[in-house]
Amino acid sequence: MNDSIKYVLDETRLPRAWYNLQADLPRPLPPVLHPGTHQPVGPDDLAPLFPLELILQEVSTEREIPIPEPVRDVYRQWRPAPLYRARRLERALQTPARIYYKYEGVSPAGSHKPNTAVAQAFYNQQAGVKRLVTETGAGQWGSSLAFAGALFGLDVQVFMVRVSYDQKPYRRALMETYGARCTPSPSSETNAGRTILAKRADHPGSLGIAISEAVEVAAQRDDTKYALGSVLNHVLLHQTVIGQEAMAQMEMADDYPDVIVGCTGGGSNFAGIVFPYLGAQLRGGRKVGIVAIEPAACPSLTRGRYAYDFGDTGHLTPLTKMHTLGSTFTPPGFHAGGLRYHGMAPLVSHLKELGLIDARAYHQSQVFEAGVLFARAEGIVPAPEANHAVKGAIDEALRCKEEGVSRAILFNLCGHGHFDMQAYIDYFGGKLADLDYDEAELAMALAGLPSVPEPA
């Protein structure tokens, strides 16, 4: 069958190492700074939150970091993940483009997040940790860590942004089925949460607040560590299995992407598919166009400032240089909860500054229109986050049609939408408003950025 639509790698081709982009950067990342001293942080500063292995990965410049066998054993449950040629979508668009997508929705939690959750749970278990604490927005990350915790015998507590906790009882039920405890944030279990609740008892919560709560709880007990689902270097590192597999699969398809599209919230699924290709380019390989798609209502890459900022609202984290809307910025409640974060991964931000990637922002009605078109052509209903990448890829394909050229477009379909059907109901019901952020609030949040002298 020449007209193949699926490219499957044999299990023996499951990557044996994660690819570390830091080995190939033309300029190194700006250092992470201590919020008090403004000096670069060392491993000791991070030790209350993370096991040593993950801290070392955070700063490593080794190109390849071996994936431990127990992690590969779990990956094998759903990896290598399939890569598809979207022939039915191409026909629907009548485009000469060749559209490919890597599908991460095949994982037990339904997204790419288990790629790092499993690794993090493993390293914590190895370090003798008994309990992991984290935050979650839409619930993709929380349910992935709950899954990984169940496999490695770790207790998991998830602070879930209250508005999502109330709106998405099924994501919460998924975490509880895996045995995790799910707490609405802001909660009365932490100082960070109580401070917020004292000001506004019905506060809907935000990722920044939930991070503060999780970090606070993790720092209190020796047997407890913190886990983050995106943004940090080691998290992005673990996602590079996506791009490594995609490269092998595109080779099976005898094709090479002219452009790669990913959606960006914290940056991890985008990094997963992009970094291996970008690394090849930086080492002298073929140049590839790269487009990050973000929500117009939370546009850190296209409207944020590249500056040092806190990762959380309570200012418990170190300072990282990144594209940020300001740590006090609260995005409006659009449906792609996984993209509602004020900052962008330092590595992704750095690439933007280096001119190695482009970014575009879309409103949610556009991305759902694209998602429904995709579902009817390809049969997979994407998560709201993934719809951003779908829209980006469709626009690239339509540009091919206008220009009468065939390009290879590769995008990452980072998760399915089974837990997000309310968003589709709202879309069909005409209730999906194109929310905009508040310009005054953004200005205020940016004005509140910490004043940090550039390190020498």
Next chain:
Amino acid sequence: MNDSIKYVLDETRLPRAWYNLQADLPRPLPPVLHPGTHQPVGPDDLAPLFPLELILQEVSTEREIPIPEPVRDVYRQWRPAPLYRARRLERALQTPARIYYKYEGVSPAGSHKPNTAVAQAFYNQQAGVKRLVTETGAGQWGSSLAFAGALFGLDVQVFMVRVSYDQKPYRRALMETYGARCTPSPSSETNAGRTILAKRADHPGSLGIAISEAVEVAAQRDDTKYALGSVLNHVLLHQTVIGQEAMAQMEMADDYPDVIVGCTGGGSNFAGIVFPYLGAQLRGGRKVGIVAIEPAACPSLTRGRYAYDFGDTGHLTPLTKMHTLGSTFTPPGFHAGGLRYHGMAPLVSHLKELGLIDARAYHQSQVFEAGVLFARAEGIVPAPEANHAVKGAIDEALRCKEEGVSRAILFNLCGHGHFDMQAYIDYFGGKLADLDYDEAELAMALAGLPSVPEPA
């Protein structure tokens, strides 16, 4: 890696033909009878409802029926489906048993149902049909036919049992995302529906009623046909890709099942995994124990009568000989909506009469306890229907432990539970009552079975 947990078939090993058990039966199936004349029905009687190819498959005794290439093309999106060795579950149970499961939740609609939905949509499209009408209980079948209809350009209307329509808006949203129209049943769109509503305006509906409505609509228009998601021979036939793949995968594992477990509602996922093995046995191959697991609240195989009965409540269908609780029997509202049907597939019923399979019934709290144990060990949250098979397999594994013997247990995990999380919430909240059917109602329904002389 010797300790493999996943057995993946190369795409070239996707089956090229469906396996037809009717070729190997020691006694043929009793004929399907016309409800008026009590004479065997012919193709003409079924022509208003089904295209000719499917009618021919219904009565074929050819052992292999080739799978058309356009159907295999769609299958390829998620098939061959993985088969897993449940090593983590084995460890959790401390059993010497070797537990394997075939996972059908990888399909775009999340269950085994697309295996036949795609085939039915294809044959209807080939026959010039423009519209398919069907019924759905929990929504697995309706969403699968909606998916298949979208791919083959057919309009799809789904009569959804009203209680599920109200309780499961997300399944409905999935059908609508694929472009189907979903109508709560009983509806005012049909005579069958209006008759029921006249007696009870708030009738919660049943599969039997929804079938009557769909059949009535399909029979009215030449460009419209009916599609059924289980029970019929051709539907079970299409599911045999499951067992054929499983046989090849068990061979990769260098093992052979001592016992196969499947859950039964209408019988299609059970047939899918069982028939190819049973056929091999009937042709002189190795004997395998086979256990059908059904809900104690709707126990057609264990408590029903083997008799001629209607497939629907409105008595629009032909009469088939099957294990039945009576076509007027309304099962209580337990969570495994896909198993709430008064009858059992004639082929599966026939095997029970021939002594080739066993059957057991479980209450729902038992099966959810098993499902949660499975989810925490294996990482996959099963559909409520699939939890019945999980419970059956766990009981077999615990029997191995008691007896100190290692047996190979194979079960079909027919779908994931992403759209059924309310059932898990109810289970954790202690609200999952072990519903029983009403003995008096069952007696009355059985007393109302049509009086049919045994055909000569």
